[in-house]
Amino acid sequence: SQTIHQWPATLVQPVGSPLSLECTVEGTSNPNLYWYRQAAGRGLQLLFYSVGIGQISSEVPQNLSASRPQDRQFILSSKKLLLSDSGFYLCAWSHPQDEQFFGPGTRLTVL
């Protein structure tokens, strides 16, 4: 069966510090991978998606970036965090036009 992992589960970072969130998927190959952010009082916002290694598409301009160094690994990064980057970050995977499955999420607080 397929599983999706995210870490860390919780992170508190000062403004201006770097960020690295990791997502890995097990039990499947060639998945589409997604990063979403869920901010307080707002819906889920798609940040990045990837259809293959090294292939990243960004949905919104921001100071975040994403990378996919391996087929089942998706990383969300920032060089300098802003207060507005606080939120709940969710990684998801799917096969094209199929059901999408989400990880447990990372709660990021930027102080």
Added chain:
Amino acid sequence: KQEVTQIPAALSVPEGENLVLNCSFTDSAIYNLQWFRQDPGKGLTSLLLIQSSQREQTSGRLNASLDKSSGRSTLYIAASQPGDSATYLCAVADRGSTLGRLYFGRGTQLTVWP
């Protein structure tokens, strides 16, 4: 751009009631529609997936219907239990995108009290 709306935003009911959660979307050209459940501080759990060619899907006490032409879906929860308390999210995958991009509603926060 696809917009997804969920009504009501919050619902509080006694145990045992049958419930209907509503979802509407603006562009009927979709690949599929998915219902999720989210517990506080947790990720999303997929409940039901309805392909665009289907009218409904059932899983246990849950039944989801899809009326693509009118841009509506309903999630029916039979004999609600306190363990059903969570936020329920509706999401649609646009036919215009082959990448499975989902557009989400803001959810219905459900509380079932004993």
